[in-house]
Structures are given as structure tokens and as C-alpha cells.
Amino acid sequence: MPRTEKTSPETWLRVTPQGLYCAAGDFYIDPHRPVERAVITHGHADHARAGHDAVLTTPGTAVIMRSRFGAGAAKTYDEAAYGETRSFGDATVRLAPAGHILGSAQVVIEHAGTRVVISGDYKRRRDLTCDGFEPVPCDLFVTEATFALPVFRHPPDGAEIRKLLQSLARNPDRVHLVGVYALGKAQRVIALLREAGYDRPIHLHGALTALCDLYAAQGIALGPLRPVGRESKKGFAGEIVLCPPSSLRDRWSRGFPNPVTAMASGWMRVRQRARLRGVELPLILSDHADWDELTATLHDVQAPRVWVTHGREDALVHYARSHGIEAEALSLVGREEEGA
Amino acid sequence: MKAFAALLDGLVYTPSRNGKLRLLADYFRTTPDPDRGWALAALTDGLDQRHAKPALVRGLVEARVDPVLFRLSYDYVGDLAETVSLIWPDDGTAADTPLRLGDAVAALQTAGRSEVPALLEGWLDSLDADGRFALLKLIMGGLRVGVSARLAKTALTRLGGAPLVDSVSLAEIEEIWFGLEPPYVSLFAWLEGRAGPPPVDRRIAFRPLMLANPLEDGALETLDPDEFRAEWKWDGIRVQLVAGGGERRVYSRTGDDISAAFPDIVAAMDFDAVVDGELLVLRDGAVAPFNHLQQRLNRKRVTRQMLADHPAHVRLYDMLFDGDEDLRALPFDDRRVRLDDWMRRESPGRMDLSPLVPFRAWDDLSALRADARANGIEGLMLKRGDSPYTAGRPKGPWFKWKRDPMLADCVVMYAQRGHGRRSSFYSDFTFGCWRPDDDGKPELVPVGKAYFGFTDAELAELDKWVRGHSTERYGPVRAVEPGLVLEIAFDSVHRSARHKSKLAMRFPRVHRIRWDKPHHEADRLETLEKLVAE
Ligand SMILES: [Zn+2]
Ligand SMILES: [Zn+2]
Numbered sequence: 120m121p122r123t124e125k126t127s128p129e130t131w132l133r134v135t136p137q138g139l140y141c142a143a144g145d146f147y148i149d150p151h152r153p154v155e156r157a158v159i160t161h162g163h164a165d166h167a168r169a170g171h172d173a174v175l176t177t178p179g180t181a182v183i184m185r186s187r188f189g190a191g192a193a194k195t196y197d198e199a200a201y202g203e204t205r206s207f208g209d210a211t212v213r214l215a216p217a218g219h220i221l222g223s224a225q226v227v228i229e230h231a232g233t234r235v236v237i238s239g240d241y242k243r244r245r246d247l248t249c250d251g252f253e254p255v256p257c258d259l260f261v262t263e264a265t266f267a268l269p270v271f272r273h274p275p276d277g278a279e280i281r282k283l284l285q286s287l288a289r290n291p292d293r294v295h296l297v298g299v300y301a302l303g304k305a306q307r308v309i310a311l312l313r314e315a316g317y318d319r320p321i322h323l324h325g326a327l328t329a330l331c332d333l334y335a336a337q338g339i340a341l342g343p344l345r346p347v348g349r350e351s352k353k354g355f356a357g358e359i360v361l362c363p364p365s366s367l368r369d370r371w372s373r374g375f376p377n378p379v380t381a382m383a384s385g386w387m388r389v390r391q392r393a394r395l396r397g398v399e400l401p402l403i404l405s406d407h408a409d410w411d412e413l414t415a416t417l418h419d420v421q422a423p424r425v426w427v428t429h430g431r432e433d434a435l436v437h438y439a440r441s442h443g444i445e446a447e448a449l450s451l452v453g454r455e456e457e458g459a
Numbered sequence: 460m461k462a463f464a465a466l467l468d469g470l471v472y473t474p475s476r477n478g479k480l481r482l483l484a485d486y487f488r489t490t491p492d493p494d495r496g497w498a499l500a501a502l503t504d505g506l507d508q509r510h511a512k513p514a515l516v517r518g519l520v521e522a523r524v525d526p527v528l529f530r531l532s533y534d535y536v537g538d539l540a541e542t543v544s545l546i547w548p549d550d551g552t553a554a555d556t557p558l559r560l561g562d563a564v565a566a567l568q569t570a571g572r573s574e575v576p577a578l579l580e581g582w583l584d585s586l587d588a589d590g591r592f593a594l595l596k597l598i599m600g601g602l603r604v605g606v607s608a609r610l611a612k613t614a615l616t617r618l619g620g621a622p623l624v625d626s627v628s629l630a631e632i633e634e635i636w637f638g639l640e641p642p643y644v645s646l647f648a649w650l651e652g653r654a655g656p657p658p659v660d661r662r663i664a665f666r667p668l669m670l671a672n673p674l675e676d677g678a679l680e681t682l683d684p685d686e687f688r689a690e691w692k693w694d695g696i697r698v699q700l701v702a703g704g705g706e707r708r709v710y711s712r713t714g715d716d717i718s719a720a721f722p723d724i725v726a727a728m729d730f731d732a733v734v735d736g737e738l739l740v741l742r743d744g745a746v747a748p749f750n751h752l753q754q755r756l757n758r759k760r761v762t763r764q765m766l767a768d769h770p771a772h773v774r775l776y777d778m779l780f781d782g783d784e785d786l787r788a789l790p791f792d793d794r795r796v797r798l799d800d801w802m803r804r805e806s807p808g809r810m811d812l813s814p815l816v817p818f819r820a821w822d823d824l825s826a827l828r829a830d831a832r833a834n835g836i837e838g839l840m841l842k843r844g845d846s847p848y849t850a851g852r853p854k855g856p857w858f859k860w861k862r863d864p865m866l867a868d869c870v871v872m873y874a875q876r877g878h879g880r881r882s883s884f885y886s887d888f889t890f891g892c893w894r895p896d897d898d899g900k901p902e903l904v905p906v907g908k909a910y911f912g913f914t915d916a917e918l919a920e921l922d923k924w925v926r927g928h929s930t931e932r933y934g935p936v937r938a939v940e941p942g943l944v945l946e947i948a949f950d951s952v953h954r955s956a957r958h959k960s961k962l963a964m965r966f967p968r969v970h971r972i973r974w975d976k977p978h979h980e981a982d983r984l985e986t987l988e989k990l991v992a993e
Contacts, residue, residue, distance in 0.1 A: 268532045390472075394471050396915075397474055
């Protein structure tokens with residue numbers, strides 16, 4: 120890219136009540152209120168909202184948005200494959216894989232010789248259900264920080280899935296209820312189970328079936344899946360049932376006799392957090408980068424400046440500054456911890 | 460250490476009491492001496508490590524990890540052992556020479572103060588995260604795995620050695636507990652039927668207390684008033700006085716020896732008996748507010764001044780032993796007669812009888828309870844006339860019937876991180892009421908602190924609110940902007956010099972979270988002042 124006269128990114132990229140706004144191209148990134156032009160990093164509800172006029176996103180995210188919000192989620196979609204560029208005003212935009220969930224992207228913006236990368240949510244480890252994160256060298260990196268504390272180190276996925284399979288072997292008389300976020304986590308857990316050789320049907324809470332079907336239709340093999348019907352919940356001993364985290368403790372789950380309650384989330388790393396949620400079998404499986412991945416990424420993208428958002432900003436800002444990177448916290452309202 | 464780590468992990472994640480009992484019993488059954496005894500000591504809070512203090516552990520970790528990152532992590536996780544275990548640099552290669560729990564304890568006990576840091580550091584390097592957690596919990600205490608000392612002892616009763624026909628009961632273990640020392644080798648030998656009971660001096664033994672259940676709504680209708688006796692429920696602390704053979708002990712409800720804090724009571728125990736009663740501060744025959752008694756608690760030594768200003772007294776309501784005679788199998792009515800006779804005979808100083816409250820029908824008692832606003836009275840106790848003195852909390856014979864609490868709407872001012880399973884949540888709330896400041900403008904003054912009365916789901920919401928509305932941080936405490944109203948229930952309110960509001964609530968708890976209530980409509984201090992029990 121031409122690196123002639125560099126501009127300071129804050130002159131053309133700033134936080135507004137609608138969200139992060141690129142003045143050079145007159146568009147918003149993951150705005151949480153309806154806008155004329157939005158670039159959407161991925162389909163989680165705290166990033167993709169309904170009601171925009173024009174949306175630029177990946178084909179994967181467009182499918183998810185249509186499925187979640189119906190046809191009226193946006194007036195027009197511009198679906199860009201990873202690497203394709205678009206021009207808006209004086210800015211060019213392309214999307215790069217973020218490794219978070221199906222269709223997830225980083226937003227790469229170039230304007231006046233300066234390149235900014237907005238990571239969206241991301242992780243660095245392998246995920247069978249989406250393309251892997253691509254580090255893009257840049258002048259300013261806007262990073263998420265969901266797990267930005269050095270206590271968060273996600274163990275290898277395989278070891279966590281083994282914990283689930285071992286528990287299943289030890290408790291063949293008990294159904295295993297696994298709390299998973301509906302978009303991304305559910306499908307990744309299924310894919311990991313299949314990779315570990317588990318080939319029995321996996322049972323799904325009603326809230327998970329549509330997104331699992333969507334992934335399968337995108338060519339991601341999930342094996343045999345069975346919706347849990349309204350009938351008796353007695354016949355599931357020794358089976359795996361996936362449900363949204365909120366259902367682990369509601370009336371729906373109380374229908375299962377003597378379940379092992381599991382939860383797949385990065386938060387499970389902290390015992391007392393897991394315990395408070397009444398989880399008996401914590402599985403540390405996250406779609407967000409852990410501390411080591413976050414700090415490694417700062418070095419990989421070689422950006423002299425970093426803006427930190429979406430979580431525990433303090434620690435990552437401190438880390439960046441003590442490694443000679445200019446860093447500040449960027450507070451974006453309306454971000455939740457979905458999919459963590 | 461691996462087995463102990465697995466035990467702690469299992470206990471953390473097993474919600475049910477029976478599940479925990481099974482894990483504990485399995486551990487005690489399969490772990491050799493002395494490891495299991497040290498684990499038992501850690502679970503019952505009996506392990507005293509002189510040199511391995513939290514400050515030392517913090518020092519070690521801050522030498523390895525950026526102190527700012529450590530502080531931020533600790534602030535989030537809340538528990539020191541857990542934070543250190545997770546943050547300790549780890550290349551994923553745990554040593555294959557496993558550290559034995561008994562060896563670790565022995566090494567710490569023989570090590571000099573200056574040798575402890577290197578010892579600890581070496582172990583932390585050789586263990587994985589779960590092992591580090593177990594080690595740190597072992598040496599720093601405060602396990603917070605949802606196991607009370609009583610539950611750990613209950614698990615011991617399930618050990619049952621094969622040759623034993625009758626297994627040892629919890630009451631039997633509790634009766635000799637005061638005379639046992641870790642690592643409890645003789646206790647395990649007895650439990651497994653390999654030896655008789657460990658020899659202890661039973662004359663000064665604590666006898667496990669009989670406890671009452673709260674009276675549930677509507678339960679009275681199912682009870683026959685003729686079968687029950689009523690007493691006032693005194694607002695002090697339950698004690699057991701044990702005297703005989705030249706020895707005297709004041710035991711707390713849990714069997715802790717608190718004699719040293721109450722030399723006035725000990726001096727008056729010139730008898731040979733075991734009696735049960737309420738410890739109070741009494742002046743001119745009137746019970747002082749509970750916070751006066753609190754000033755006498757947890758002291759290793761008491762000044763003459765303190766003894767004169769806060770004279771202690773025991774109001775007796777039951778008798779367990781008269782000399783060597785065990786009265787516990789007798790019905791309550793008979794024990795009461797024995798207690799009355801004994802009082803007439805011995806008339807010990809600093810003690811009197813808790814009178815029986817006469818009544819015919821439950822309505823008589825309801826009326827008395829509603830009016831019971833006198834100092835020192837928390838409500839009523841109902842005891843079946845035919846009830847033997849049974850250790851524990853048997854269902855049916857004894858009930859406590861507290862009077863209805865007072866209520867006030869208060870504004871949250873500070874929040875502090877909790878303990879145990881709530882350690883990463885802001886769960887302890889300091890709240891205040893409004894009063895006019897010097898210019899007549901409303902200001903908040905703190906009136907109390909509460910840390911329970913809400914569900915886990917509500918706690919998560921409160922935590923989120925606190926994190927979103929904090930104005931300042933001081934270590935584990937955050938100041939928050941006025942905005943959240945809690946309806947606080949409390950038993951009474953007293954004058955207190957220690958608080959800026961000059962008031963202190965007794966037993967405050969969150970009754971309801973008033974998300975709906977504007978904070979400027981919360982109660983004023985003058986409303987609370989009208990409720991003060993003088
Ligand atoms: Zn996301
Ligand atoms: Zn997100």
C-alpha cells in the first residue's frame with residue numbers, strides 16, 4: 120500500500136453514540152443503532168443489529184443475519200468475500216478472517232496512507248467451523264479484550280472435550296446437559312466432539328436447531344443431530360444434550376432426571392464463577408482470544424498504536440504500553456459478552 | 460497433592476451435600492496417613508502455618524508477574540490462591556515427582572522463616588494450576604469449597620471399617636474433637652475399626668449443641684400448643700459452660716473455647732456441671748444491645764475497664780450434665796426441673812434462668828411476639844416438653860420464632876467483593892440513608908452493610924450494576940454513584956459511636972432490590988432514629 124503522507128487515524132475514525140464511525144468513508148463498524156451504512160464483523164447480537172440501510176459483510180454473516188432477523192434486517196447487503204476490496208468515499212475497505220465464528224471478519228480500512236484494522240471478536244486457535252484469523256500488519260489495531268487478564272489461559276480444546284467424554288463414560292446413567300451459546304459455540308462443540316470420534320446423535324434444545332442447520336447448510340459437517348421434543352425427558356441417560364446457558368437452570372432442564380450440568384465457556388476458567396452458575400462440569404472452551412493470544416496478536420500485527428475495547432481494557436492497555444505500544448481504552452457502549 | 464487437588468475441585472463443582480459427602484469419604488478412605496489427616500485439618504480450619512502468609516505468596520507472585528497485571532487479575536478473580544494458581548507462569552510441564560501433602564506440611568513445619576519462600580516457589584513451579592491451587596489453599600486456609608467443618612466430620616462417619624458393626628456417629632466425633640490434633644492418626648484408626656476411641660480428657664469436653672429450626676409460615680397450625688413450652692429468644696450468643704475437676708471452659712456454639720475473653724464468667728463457674736445458655740451484657744438487670752457484647756468477643760485478653768463497662772452474664776435454659784450424670788436423654792421438662800433445682804442449690808453469680816413464658820393458645824404467643832420490642836429479645840423459642848437433648852438440628856422438637864424484621868429503603872454507597880463462591884462478585888453492600896448536610900442539602904450517610912438476601916441471579920445483576928456505576932476503587936471496594944435502592948430488613952437498630960450516622964443495625968439483610976425506586980425517595984436518617992432501641 121502507498122505509505123506516503125500518513126494521517127492520524129483519530130481525525131477520521133471515532134466513537135459516536137451509534138458506535139465506531141469512519142468519517143473518511145462515511146460508514147459505521149458494528150453500530151448498535153440503525154445507520155445508513157454499516158460494516159458488520161460477525162453475526163453475534165452485540166455486533167449485528169437489524170434496521171440498517173446498507174450492510175457490507177461476509178456471505179457467512181449475511182446468511183446468519185437473515186436467519187436471525189428475517190429478510191428485513193437490512194435494505195441491501197453487499198457480500199464481500201475475504202480479501203475483496205470496496206471503496207467508500209476516500210476509504211477502501213476489505214474483510215479478513217477473524218477466526219471467531221462462521222463468517223466472522225476483521226475490518227481493514229485504508230485511508231490516506233494509513234491502515235487501520237478493527238479486529239471484531241477473534242481467536243487464534245484452530246476452529247473447524249470457520250476460517251482462521253489472519254494477522255494484518257497495520258498502523259492502528261482496534262482489538263477486543265474479553266479475556267484480557269493473564270489468569271485467562273484457555274487449555275487445549277481437545278483436553279476439554281476429553282473431560283466431557285470421560286465424564287460421560289464415568290456416568291453412563293446421567294444425561295450430560297452442556298450449556299453453549301447458540302451461535303458459534305454450539306457448532307464448534309459439536310465439531311470437536313465429532314473430531315474426537317463421538318458419533319452418537321447429539322441432542323439439541325429448540326433454540327439451537329436453526330443455527331446448527333444453517334452451519335450444516337454452509338457445508339460444515341456436524342453429524343447426526345436430534346431436537347429434544349416436548350415429550351418426556353427421561354430417555355437421555357448417557358447422552359449429550361446441548362442447550363443455551365440460560366436453560367441450564369430453568370424449567371426446561373429440570374425435566375431431565377439427575378443431569379450432569381456442563382458449560383462451555385472461557386469464563387469457566389475461574390472456579391468461583393463456574394460454581395456460582397451451578398456448573399458441575401466446567402469446559403473451558405472459548406471463541407475469544409485468551410491472554411496469550413491477545414498479546415501475541417499485538418506483536419503479530421506490529422501496530423505502533425492500539426485501541427482496546429470490549430472487556431477488560433486496563434490490563435491489555437498496560438501490557439501494550441509496557442511493550443512500547445501506544446495504547447488507550449476505547450469505550451463502546453452496548454457490548455455484551457455473548458459467545459464468550 | 461494431586462488427590463487433594465482433585466478433591467477440592469470436585470467439592471467446588473458438586474452442589475449437593477450428598478455428593479460432597481461421597482467425595483470426602485472416598486478421599487479419606489483411599490488416602491494414606493498422614494496426608495488425609497492434614498487434608499482434614501485444612502477442611503476443618505485446624506492447620507496453622509506460621510510462615511506461609513498471604514503477604515509472602517503475593518511477594519512471590521509479584522516477583523514473577525507484572526504487579527499491575529497481578530493486581531487487576533486479583534481484583535477480578537477475588538481469591539488469592541485461585542489468582543496465583545492461574546497466573547503463575549507455567550510452561551505446561553508439571554514435574555513427575557509428585558509432591559505429597561504430608562511432606563509439604565512437614566517441610567513447612569521444620570523450615571525456618573527464611574527458607575519458606577524458596578520452598579514454596581519450588582513447589583509452585585513443579586505443580587500444575589490445580590495443584591498450585593490446592594497447595595495454596597492448604598497453607599493459607601480459607602478453602603471456600605462449600606464444606607463446613609461439620610460436613611467434613613460427617614463424612615468421617617461414613618468411613619466405616621469392615622470389622623465394625625456400628626459406625627462411629629457424628630456426635631461421638633464432635634465430643635472428642637476438642638482433644639484431637641492433626642494429622643488425626645488415632646482418629647482414623649478408630650474410625651476404621653483398628654483401635655478404640657482416642658483417649659481424651661472428657662471432663663472438659665464440648666458437647667455438641669441441640670439447635671432449633673426456624674418456624675415456617677403456617678407451621679403452627681400443625682402443632683399442639685399443649686406439647687410445647689415457650690422461652691424468650693435472647694439476642695446474645697449461645698454458649699455452653701463446662702466445669703468440673705478444677706477445669707472451666709466457655710464454649711461457643713461451634714465448640715470454640717472462648718474462656719479467655721470472659722474471665723468474669725469463668726470466675727463464677729464454681730460448680731460441676733454442663734449448662735446451656737445465652738451470653739449477654741447485662742447492666743442493672745437490663746440486657747444491653749448486641750453490639751456491646753460484640754466488643755467483648757474475639758479478644759485474647761480483656762482490660763479491667765472492659766470488664767467493668769461491659770459486664771457479661773449468662774441466661775441459662777438447659778442442663779446437659781449435673782456432676783457426672785448425663786441428663787441429655789431426659790425430656791425437656793425434666794431437665795428444666797433439674798436446672799431449676801440446681802440453680803436454687805448452687806446460685807452461681809453472673810447467671811440467671813431464662814423464664815418459661817406461659818401461654819394457652821398460639822394466639823397468646825403471637826401477641827407477645829408482636830410486642831416484643833424490649834432490648835435483648837429477638838422473638839420466641841418453642842420447645843417440645845418431651846424432647847431429649849439431641850445434638851444437631853433435629854426436625855420437629857425445637858423452633859425459633861423470630862419477630863418480624865423492621866424495614867428501611869437504603870441507597871447503595873459502596874460495594875465490596877465477596878468471599879467463597881462469590882469472590883469475583885461485588886456482593887457486600889454498604890448502604891446509607893439521607894440527611895441534610897450543613898447547607899441543608901441532602902447527603903447520604905452509611906447506616907449498615909449487608910451481604911445476603913438475594914439470589915445468585917440477582918447477585919449477577921447487582922455485580923453488573925456496581926461495575927457499571929462505580930466512581931472510585933479502593934482495593935476490593937468500589938464507591939458507586941447513588942442510584943440503587945435496597946429494601947433492608949433488620950432486627951433492631953442501636954446507637955453506635957463507630958458509625959458516622961451514629962446508628963448501627965442488627966442483622967441487616969437485603970429484603971428486596973428496589974430497581975424501581977428512585978434513590979432520592981429512599982428513607983431519611985430521622986426515620987431510622989425513631990426505631991432506635993434505647
Ligand atoms: Zn462475538
Ligand atoms: Zn462481541
